[in-house]
Amino acid sequence: MPEILTAPLVVEFPFTRSLGPVQSAFLTGLRERTVLGVTASDGRVVVPPAEYDPVTAEEIRELVEVGTAGTVTTWAWNPAPRRGQPLDTPFAWVLVRLDGADTALLHALDAPGPDAVRTGMRVRIRWAAERTGAITDIACFEPDESTGDDGRTREPVAHDGQFPDLLTGITAPARLDYTYSPGAAQSRYIQALADRRTLGERCPACRKVYVPPRGACPTCGVATSTQVEVGPRGTVTTFCIVNIKARNLDIDVPYVYAHIALDGADLALHARIGGIPYDQVRMGLRVEPVWADGAFPHSPEDMGAAPIPDHYRPTGEPDADYDSYKELI
Amino acid sequence: MSKEPVAVTGIGQTHHVAARRDVSIAGLVREAAGRALEDAQLTWADIDAVVIGKAPDFFEGVMMPELYLADALGAVGKPMLRVHTAGSVGGSTALVAANLVAARVHRTVLTLAFEKQSESNAMWGLSLPIPFQQPLLAGAGGFFAPHIRAYMRRTGAPDTIGSLVAYKDRRNALKNPYAHLHETGLTLEKVQASPMLWDPVRYSETCPSSDGACAMILTDRTGAARAPHPPAWVHGGAMRSEPTLFAGKDFVSPQAGKDCAADVYRQAGITDPRREIDAVEMYVPFSWYEPMWLENLGFAEEGEGWKLTESGVTELDGDLPVNPSGGVLSTNPIGASGMLRFAEAALQVRGRAGEHQVDGARRALGHAYGGGSQFFSMWLVGAEPPAV
Amino acid sequence: MPGPSTGPSGPSTGPLREVAIVAFGQSDHVRSSAETSEVEMLMPVLHDVVSRTGLKAGDIDFTCSGSSDYLAGRAFSFTMALDGVGAWPPISESHVEMDGAWALYEAWVKLLTGEAETALVYAYGKSSPGDLREVLTRQLDPYYLAPLWPDSVALAALQAQALIDAGLTDQGALAGIAARSRTAAEANPHAQLRGAVPAGDPVVAPLRTGDCPPIGDGAAAVVLAAGDTARRLCDRPAWIRGLDHRIEAHALGVRDLTDSPSTRLAAERAGYFARPVDTAELHAPFTSQEVVLRRALALDGPDGAGVRINPSGGALAANPVMAAGLIRLGEAAARIQRGESDRALAHATSGPCLQQNLVAVLEGETR
Known part of the structure; x- marks a missing residue:
């Protein structure tokens, strides 16, 4: 466990x-x-x-x-x-x-x-x-x-x-306190991230690799249990350029928000792209993670922060062919 | 024994605005319910059951608000059901209500969906600070824009298509007194010059955040015979779900959407939706979803949906008007947006859509979906009763 | 067969279909299930209940679930639970923000239309992440009640005192209900609280610890099937002879808290009063609420003498919020399937002080 x-x-x-x-x-x-x-x-x-x-x-x-x-x-x-x-x-x-x-x-x-x-x-x-x-x-x-x-x-x-x-109106403040637990599969995933490893999980039925794993293969309805390390490199499958500041986020605009299929994973995760002018990002771009410095996992102020990469940057490899990732969009 | 045919004999909606500061939550839902009852010329005593839907309870900060709304909705002593299927909820709610009549459990059912987003803030409700999860890096539009880019890449659609949809829907909204946005001076140039928020999505191509409610009275043949105005008849209705995220998911044209439409067409005996359907109210939260759904719902071949938009087919006076009411792009009380699609489709075949009436509409499709492209609900309504 | 009853202007035509509960499964109910996510908790229950019928997940025609975002503290929490179903190819599916008993109601209606032969109904609730008493205050009138944060035990205690003042019960009788429930739960391997439980100190007087349900996490699922399909999937289907639910006014101050007219009306519509049942699974999280329900259902009268009340231990033994009502239907059905009951009542409740109530009458075929 x-x-x-x-x-x-x-x-x-x-x-x-x-x-x-x-x-x-x-x-x-x-x-x-x-x-x-x-x-x-x-x-x-x-x-x-x-x-x-x-x-x-x-x-x-x-x-x-x-x-x-x-x-x-x-x-x-x-x-x-x-x-x-x-x-x-x-x-x-x-x-x-x-x-x-x-x-x-x-x-x-x-x-x-x-x-x-x-x-x-x-x-x-x-x-x-x-x-x-x-x-x-x-x-x-x-x-x-x-x-x-x-x-x-x-x-x-x-x-x-x-x-x-x-x-004509009232303000009704309400606060509820919860203790959140992401469960077994996501705990495994997050702990591996702290070691800068991305652990997907493979479905025993359809063999697809899920990243992040959520405990079940959503198409087969069975538990994923075999861990598979994926990435660290991946391919930008699609993206958008963000021109307005998102709430509570300290990121200068414009920036690129991309879907990235890590090598070995069967669906894309979402991340910011850096290290390249925003208007040069394209579908098929090959990228790798840039890890944030962070105190994960156990400092109190970071409780609950996922030790995810800060962003991804180009690897310098040639772009992936559209046919190689179009099923992952 | 076959199902009881289901008729829509009453439709009501609120005037949708960013913040309805003049009413309570109960007052908001009552406004829609009261108009639906008036349309059907029924009283609260005529209602056998209430089916209510809305999106997440956090939007208003009331857990299961239907408990508090029981009195306002005349549900005391009656059955009351609360549906929640994310963005498709307004449609799903209507279908659950329709089944109560179809199964002959009840004769006359009030169904209603609402959202009073001004009680909180939609983005707050959608992005609670869940530990260990990546914060939403890009706001609401950032979720949709990459899928739109994927559609553009897949089909080669010119990048002006989205602006055409937005311009059309906002102009249609000018003919709909209940719509939230009434942008009288809007021009296509202004749409195309509006700020690029989430490239490729411009400001004018996004939906507003509204307070609003929508209600319908559904009844059986006996009820329909007594109705003062022509009813809309339900010819088909279906829900389909697929997982929110999975390997191989097609966000551009989700299988659940295709299957849901196919089921509805089968029930309604539709073999050529493009020719046989006269008007469509589809859930288009960002303008580009019109061409995407045109393909997903079988109105165009894959890759061809944008051509219908570009050629004016989906205009109010076009061959296949889409969102004559102004759609979600003009009015978006989230939990009610799906029911508004269903209700507007019914208004069209009843000939009661007012200025945004499509001439001679006999069959119309109402479509709703959940933002993750995972839940779909649709119905097809007609001016004639279905063959039993 | 007697069909489900209908509204005041209910239709008179139409033989409705026979629909039965053919399988029931539940998790063990525990104080905290932090080691599993919702889908990880739910999925084994789904596998269990579907396998009992010999069906595969893909054979199910309709799926409907009940849960609450407020328990989880997350919007759209049910969308992730759907991962446990394996919704691919896409399925016909719906969700109620209610106890799973109402999800069963929606699925039952779907089967009555003839559009489906089988349905999977599930519900889950994890109370452990939050403070349940505080969370439930958020379901009260947001203008007059919620700002006072009156918790669920306090509201039930107001109801209990009203019963005591009316001479309808006393603390000894309430303790007796608690003891009977938890003794019965000794035979329920899924129960959270069983055996001798002390009456304890007042939580909100007159209710003591022993009068209150355990707070916990759990999941449950049933499979419904129509007609001959039900007979094929199950040796002794629990036929739903009647199913109805009713709601009352929300404000406690306008209601008679010692009575439950909505339960009585739902029971009438479900055909309950036509002839006696041998089993009643009542969703009464607090001992005092069982008193109210027994009055509404005339279970203390001559016909009630032979009725086994809450042989599962009821909500006093396990109360996973949003699933506890569905479990009452499942437990009653399982008893029929085991041949321990021929006609059973199952009840579910929602809202403060039994505001909304559902009643099902289930029967096994004569052996």
């Missing part, structure tokens, strides 16, 4: 979400410490407001203001809060039916412990100090032992959904 490689993979993006009128009014309302619901086709007040009726699918747009206190309909005690959740000390997840609403809203309840929480208990919104127009403008709920009116409405009151500086 080869050593199995792993490396961190972070999938992170600040998604920009446009809201549409109902969600826009609701989230702007939260910024203004006002909770809006929407009247469904059957007269129920849905909070948080849906854009479309959960029963009839009709578009619903009749907004109402509801209370900022309400009743817990179910709850769950979270002893170990996780990244991104509303509170970083143990809390209860709650569904809360706000006064004037007929459905419940999901959020967190700040309570000293599970013994302090029960279904049917009264809670009220604790507003975030800084509010931007987001569900997190409700910092959380807190127990509300006052029996009196909290100053906000208990019966739904019609609302026009208008606020100054109505929000």
Whole structure:
């Protein structure tokens, strides 16, 4: 068994979400410490407001203001809060039916412990100090032992959904952390690259040599297991000249991005061509790898970097005949 | 017992733009679905099931967004399926929906595909920093341009062909009110002078990135009989897949594309597609894919596709109009782009394509494929019901 | 035969084809499978299931799979899994971004049209690369829910508390479900968690460790065949007498979390209530969800007395996300093939708190 490689993979993006009128009014309302619901086709007040009726699918747009206190309909005690959740000390997840609403809203309840929480208990919104127009403008709920009116409405009151500086979109950053493993075949391949050897794998059925190997011969559906060293030289089968900078790549344009069939391989891999003016690259050009200096495989900052050649350069050999590589294009 | 004939009685799409900032994801899909229902003069209660498709979930940052969209799509209490077959997904989704009717599992099905790319950034979604893998060295066009060069080498096509396609499709888009790009002042000279991004591909020969959705109502004979407008009838539909990368793969004319077309023609009784098909909506993300697909789909002999383009055969008033809607080159909400091809083909045979209507179109082909040239889906629709 | 039921305005014509599950295979389910890529994990399962039928890969008319990019953290992850199928010459193939049970549904419809005689259905999921509880928050409403990062256990716990408040279960009963499942799993060589498992500490109360499924990686596949082809490929095909699925509203606050009307409706449409089953494979990742499903399926009533629930151990013994639903159909079918069941229900779920549910009724022919 080869050593199995792993490396961190972070999938992170600040998604920009446009809201549409109902969600826009609701989230702007939260910024203004006002909770809006929407009247469904059957007269129920849905909070948080849906854009479309959960029963009839009709578009619903009749907004109402509801209370900022309400009743817990179910709850769950979270002893170990996780990244991104509303509170970083143990809390209860709650569904809360706000006064004037007929459905419940999901959020967190700040309570000293599970013994302090029960279904049917009264809670009220604790507003975030800084509010931007987001569900997190409700910092959380807190127990509300006052029996009196909290100053906000208990019966739904019609609302026009208008606020100054109505929000039309939100930014919703999301980050997920993965530990990526490429599996056995690619681990073998990458480790060989660190020794500046290119190891393909041969299919036992069709005898084709795959570079990089991916664990299966995709046409035969069987495991490739015999390693075959290919290259280092190869032939440019086709290419394009890149004139715009690719995202996150520090390569001066123009440069040539080519498909290269390494000698002994049955399909082409992709790489940059250097060591020759870009406008002189041609199909059939014979090339060889120029290896990058790199700290692969085990320095932390390079975890996950493939020790691939930095680019390929001409060998000086005569060009390959078109017929010799046309099946590899 | 033979299959139930399937009719398209409702078609709707959004106005496609780079960023639909006025609607939520639900609002976007509703706009297309609502127009399809209106076209069919049906209500949500008339829909038995929903089949939805889109490309990778990372584009919107919502895993399986159909769960959240169930309410907006009137699917509560109904079956809902979510298809994902890469770029061909819009077509595959329609075919899965059509099979529900053909198999008589349901009578009337809403099918819909969408992408709201403005929620993130398509290139981000397509190039997540996967460890140990070479970063995409050349951007989106860099993937396609080498295959285009291979086509040019193989056929000897003059290097102006791509610009002819782009100029045609963008002009066609001017007749399509829903299209994303409306380049009113465009000239062939401007296309040919646009920056060379990924030589041999120029800026004007590339597709935009759009927010958009497309929806169709598919129904059986009974439903078709009640429809207020002429339906399109499905005469054939097929999906074919081949591996993304393999030894011997022909990126210029993939076998899966040929096989898929052959299957559709067999079902539809087409023996000479060039003569028997009146309009084609094919998935052309970069202009040169028009001549490539003309050959792959059997409209031209190998090496001859560019001659059809060059001679004007694929123009809106030509003998075989290709992408009268303006195509992917003018509108590209990725996950919906395939369904737009299917829907535009259906609009043509229904005679409801408006300004970009091909006169007398009776049979039209809709074509979708995945960017790696590995997944294909196609349907052939006609103005007449298929022979049962 | 009773055909699959149809929608409210369902067609009345047409004898539908008989379709059966003729083979089922699965991987061992493990906490981490870092040593294999997805295709390396999946491929042996595909070889196994196809060889059970005596077919070759090229004989299969239609292929359909289920998986999720979000589990893998990579877009288009399913395209590489296809390498394990050997899609050459090109094949008729599709993919759902859903549990493989829905891939089976798509394949079943394909067979009903008569366009295919056989279908290969597969699903795989590797939960080990990411933090599953965090990943699943991304399938929630992106405006009102996802920004709070409520994890899958938290949502299930809200449902469990609702059941307890309604007097429908208690922690002891939940522990009993866990114990029964993992005891049953002792006979399942593929299970990840089996035998005596302590109830453990609260993860999100009232759910304790023992109430939650193991997190793990795995793959599964089935072969479907129609009519006489099924009889030729299998001694005792598991005939799909009915298959239906339904979805509910997304927001938890508008649903009655103690009930599963979508399961009940799907079961009705699948013909489940027509006569009793002897086996039920329920896709209930959390003990409390089994309570909800048993209510919806009347398994605690007089007809439920003789029903063996989750003889495989269910999702509490192995829960490879995206494959666990398909495995329920496969396990029920395998039981019929072994002659241990004559009529079985198989169920699959998707989404938070059982939002979407699929029900299949499978039967063996009378011996």
